[in-house]
Amino acid sequence: MNTDTTETSDDEYDGPSKSQVKREMHALLDLGKQLVELPNEKLKQLPLSENLYEAIRLAQRTTSREGLRRQVHYVGKLMRHADADAIRSQMDIWLNGSREETQALHRLEIQRDRLLADDEALTKLLAEYPNADSQHLRTLIRAGRKEIQHNLGLQPGQDPQRKHFRALFQALKALNDSTEHE
Known part of the structure; x- marks a missing residue:
């Protein structure tokens, strides 16, 4: 009977750590907060899906503090499917100029x-x-x-x-x- 307790390579997880995933989600949430603060003219210039654009516009119209917090978190969730690098790049150009x-x-x-x-x-x-x-x-x-x-x-x-x-x-x-x- 083999009592080898070493794990095989099939059982090892080689994906990102839970902490790394959490950092990425917070970064997307922060980017979503920045998008909510942008004027509509600039939002239209970004590569945003229709759902994301509408969620941002709704967040901009939300007056309740708790409602805004929830809507911004929803925007952050939708950001997972957006081209965050392209959005960050364009925002950097607006902020710092090319x-x-x-x-x-x-x-x-x-x-x-x-x-x-x-x-x-x-x-x-x-x-x-x-x-x-x-x-x-x-x-x-x-x-x-x-x-x-x-x-x-x-x-x-x-x-x-x-x-x-x-x-x-x-x-x-x-x-x-x-x-x-x-």
Whole structure:
């Protein structure tokens, strides 16, 4: 008679632990809570099933605290069947902006600073964007330079002027956006 008490490999469970499953469910519940806080326009842009979308909308309309808690838990349950990674990715882009957008804005800031510091930068910009309104850009650069000079003389605690500084940035952004859409 064999009294071997070692378990065979058939009896071992190799799936996720109970704790891991619980962490994943809580993560989906948290994501569901974030979805409930989103405006309807953004919800429509996400890859949500009809059931999940309706459950979120119902949670948004629920005024009772306990009813809202139950509805959010139901949304979390429905999230198990949703593409959570795609939803998280889109929400991250909304929250932080995409890296490409951030890099593009940094390039525009650098370009604005060059324009304010050096007249040659405008010549290079106009060569790159021949359809740009050179007179408007010159006016913004001149006003931005005056603003910088004014801000240098401010006392501590006084707010600097940034109107023309921002206007120049917006003009560069509009110029950049117009060439991307062509």
